[in-house]
Amino acid sequence: MIVLLAQLVLLAVQVKNNQDVRLIRVWAVTAITPLARVLEGVRANTIGLAGEYWELWNVRSVNKQLQAELDKTKLENHYLREELATAKRAEAMAAFVQRNPSKTIGARIIGAGAGASSKVVFIDRGSTSGVMRGMAVITPDGIVGKVTSAYPTGSMVVMITDPTFACGVISNKTRIHATAKGQGNNQLLVDYIQNEQTVEVGEVFYTSGDDRIFPKGLPVGTVRVAKPGKLFKEVYIAPTAFDKGLEEVLVVLEGVHQQLPEWNLQTGEGPMAKPLPPPEGSGDAVPVPASPTPATAPASTSSEGVGPTTDADRLLNRYKELGAEQGVTFGAGGKIPNFNAPKTPKPAPEKN
């Protein structure tokens, strides 16, 4: 009954609308169209997704390929850079070896000591290459350390930053002699400098040759801190040898002292810009055999001048001056000294 009733209603509607389409068709189309739309959408999307997935799949593999090529190029680039740096270092080292009068042998660092705080490295030269315990290890940029053990094909080198390391240093600006000591970090303490002595930040300390390990004239470090201390001045320097990394080093087989680069008093410029003087004509070039059995290295002299004095020394000088002022030679007759005469003031120095 309901269906018949619905049929009648629909027929009435169709008649009223005056359309020339069968009602069943309308019903069928109306019923099927949404489903067809959905199915078409699903079909179209599925085909697109599959196509995109297929394309994405190709891009990923291409990306992988490109990434591999990029990595390879990077590696090649890095390698070439390393090669260039190595070539530059080799060039610099060759130039250094050429102008440095000390007899040296090149070595490559092949390992470091165990432990994060280790200040020991291993080099690929040993006793078969003439390397002995106590020999100095350097680079063109500065000193690195000293050989503590020499094996047939390798050696152990304790670096200058190790707390057990020390070497004699000299300031090329003030000619102060001191001892640089490793602190276990990236700085060295320059010890035994009197508080009255002047040390400025930026000043460079060179090897003094006093320790009979390092030949005189090699850069050690640049002053970073200089302040008065309890007994001695507290001076810390940053080692110059590690600025450009450390891969190749030179072992000093037979050291020769060199002149220190002159400090430019006019401009106050440091000496690092200037090359070390060539060995030819260097007045104080003295051969120094490798430690620990040095034979000919001369003991350097202190730059501190006269030693401590007492009141007796000062009084003696005053009475000598008094004698000179009065033209008196004590104990020799002639003029009688007047010990109560006022002291003749010294003439003021002429101003330029």
Place this chain on the structure above:
Amino acid sequence: MFRASGRAGREEYQERLSLQRDEGKFAQGKIGLLQYVTVGVFLFLVGGYWNLQIRNEDVYSLKAERNRIKSFPIPAARGKILDRDGRVIVDNHSSFSVLLSRENLQEEHLAPIAEGLNLDYEELVARLNRFRKRPKYQALILKQELTPAEIAFVESHRDPDTFPELELIHTERRVYPGNGFAAHMLGYVGEISESELNQPEFVKNQPGDLVGKTGLERQYNDILTGEDGQRQVLVNNKGEERRVLGFKAAVPGESIQLTIDLDLQTVAELAMEGKRGAVVALDPRNGEVLALTSRPSYDLSKLASRDRGAEWREITTNPEKPLLNRAIQAQLAPGSTFKPFVALSALESGEVDENTSFGCGGGFNFFGRYFHCHKKSGHGGTSLKKALAQSCDVYFYQVGNRIGIDQIAKWAEIAGFGKKTGIDLPAEASGTLPSTKWKIRALRERWYGGDTISVSIGQGYLTATPIQLAHGMGGLVMGGVWHTPHLRKGDAPQKAARKAEIDLTHVRTIMDGVCDVVNGGGTAGRSRLPNGEFCGKTGTAQIASNEYQKAKGIRLKDNAWFVAFAPRVNPEIVVSVLWEEGEHGPDAALIARDVVKAYLDKRARKQYSQGAGEGVQVKLEQPAGLSSGERTAEND
């Protein structure tokens, strides 16, 4: 089967049985051997354990402890030496020394260590050998006063891989005045020697200690020496310090103040530069030594180090004998400076008085021998004062001949000749005061009259030291009160003064004569000071007789002497000067004059400053002592 095999089978069976038995025996033997070996090893281990833990437990535990704990001495600073005004003569300064740890010593390291520290290898080995008797944990001080170069060498080599036996320590080192200033008086410190270790005064010391060797450093070694401290540290197996376990601070030695006046000492040093001889200045009122110098001298700083080898050899082989403290050790004929004491003997004997006169014709014949006067033309008629002023030899020949040697010796002995003055310095010489008894005792000979003639002008067997002369003159001008010369000021106990009953008019006569030497046309007129306060007696002493020099064909220069006092009234200072081969006593007087001038000028400065402080222009001091005129009148 057995049966079937028959005889052959039985033999085979027995053979097998025998083999099994042999194998069993062998196995048992092996087991037995193993047991014995095991027991042996066990016993060996037990024995070793017994030795380590029970028998020598103390020794090994101590050794283990010492491997773990290291001790470093902290040398105590010595006391300073100051002058009478508190000025520093000997000081200390901060320095570094290097120790050699004998526990870690490897013999093959010695040569490079000696090389690096500029030490003599042979000497170093010898020093180490001397140390063998001491416990190994006691380190040897290798070198003191390290230079920056030597510090760098030690620091760069004392790591565990190179020379772990080296150790750097901070010390206080002696600072002595330079130029040999007062070197003989001050003395120096050095490492105690084997022979010194056996002496009672060094009973507290051990080998390797620094002790005073000579002079005041030795005399007051106990006072100046402090008490060493110690630092104990924990070290790891590489010898690296890990922790400080104990610290005992060093106690510095006491300072000593001297009676020396640096102003006078300085002038004496300058006046004696380039000469050979000595100067001694005393305050006759109390025996305080105001200056004491001997030349040639030596650099104390060089001798005060442990490695003084080269300097020591140079000094000890020097023909001028710079180590000799001429002020207290030069025993030489005092020449005419002895005449005041002969005059005292003569006056006190009553054989001669102020007006006694003798004629001088340039010489006199005694006992068949002609004795010259220094003035060939002679002095003519000569009184005592004139004889003193002009140093007439003939007058004193006559006096000596009249009173005899024993009378001279009596009063000279009272004045301190022939015995040590007792100054607080080691190794003082006593000189020689001859007498009849002395000659018999010392030379087994009788005394001759001619001997007296020589002694009466300060020659012959008579010898004296500069300090004896100053001491003798000091007591004389004080009217017969001889204070013991001493160098240490303050509360140090002093020996009581020696007193003698002397007629003060005799003293006045002698002092007047001596003052005329400088101020009354005498032999030392060149050294006169404008105020006439400077008085003294010249002496020109032969080193050997004319006959000896002729026989040897040599001409030896005479020694020049002078003994002075000032001011003329109430003397406050006595100075004796010896200038070896100075030839003329008046030249020695110039040295004494400058020292006395320094004293008088300083006294004037003090008086002025005191006067200014009190609103008075000048306040003159009234020191006790004998004057040449007023004092005698007052006392009489």
